[in-house]
Amino acid sequence: IAKDSYLSVGPSHPESMQLIDLTGSKMKVIQTAPVDPEPHYAQIIKADKIKTIEVLPKDEKRPNSVWKQEDARIERKGNEVHVYGIAMRSKFIFDGKAERKDVVTVKQGDKVIFHLTNIDLDEDITHGFAVNAYNQNMEIQPGETKTMEFVADKAGTYPIYCTNFCSALHQEMSGYLLVEPK
Numbered sequence: 001i002a003k004d005s006y007l008s009v010g011p012s013h014p015e016s017m018q019l020i021d022l023t024g025s026k027m028k029v030i031q032t033a034p035v036d037p038e039p040h041y042a043q044i045i046k047a048d049k050i051k052t053i054e055v056l057p058k059d060e061k062r063p064n065s066v067w068k069q070e071d072a073r074i075e076r077k078g079n080e081v082h083v084y085g086i087a088m089r090s091k092f093i094f095d096g097k098a099e100r101k102d103v104v105t106v107k108q109g110d111k112v113i114f115h116l117t118n119i120d121l122d123e124d125i126t127h128g129f130a131v132n133a134y135n136q137n138m139e140i141q142p143g144e145t146k147t148m149e150f151v152a153d154k155a156g157t158y159p160i161y162c163t164n165f166c167s168a169l170h171q172e173m174s175g176y177l178l179v180e181p182k
């Protein structure tokens with residue numbers, strides 16, 4: 001996988017796949033192509049005309065955003081559990097005051113609503129957030145707040161992962177959803 005072979009057009013820099021021939025004494029790139037392109041609509045424009053957003057503005061008044069680790073929290077409203085959390089290199093913080101900040105505990109049948117803010121205000125530090133057991137996955141751009149919701153109808157211990165390569169410690173970026181049986 002390669003970064004920045006193509007012009008950047010937003011906070012997340014483009015990734016491409018490269019097919020490399022390793023048989024000789026020098027590596028040779030045989031083919032380069034963007035990852036998962038969806039060319040429904042394309043337009044050619046001079047590169048110097050493109051001024052992209054590199055990081056979304058830090059908007060402290062944005063509803064559901066959390067910018068300080070100690071403000072990350074989990075709130076129950078009836079059978080809804082709202083998680084006001086943070087994604088940052090290289091961890092998730094769901095409850096800034098808990099001993100295990102990366103764990104969310106709910107009851108089977110609860111609706112779980114994650115509001116996550118990526119507080120890394122640097123170019124290309126895009127985080128992923130996936131709860132694979134519930135078929136949920138999203139991407140959060142630097143400075144962005146995004147919401148994911150689902151009903152936790154299966155009891156068990158489910159890992160949460162960052163699914164976008166964000167730094168050398170990307171694979172450490174994980175957490176747990178604990179769903180207590182009814």
Ligand SMILES: [Cu+2]
Pocket residue numbers: 088089090126127128162163164165166167170173
């Ligand atoms: Cu990440």
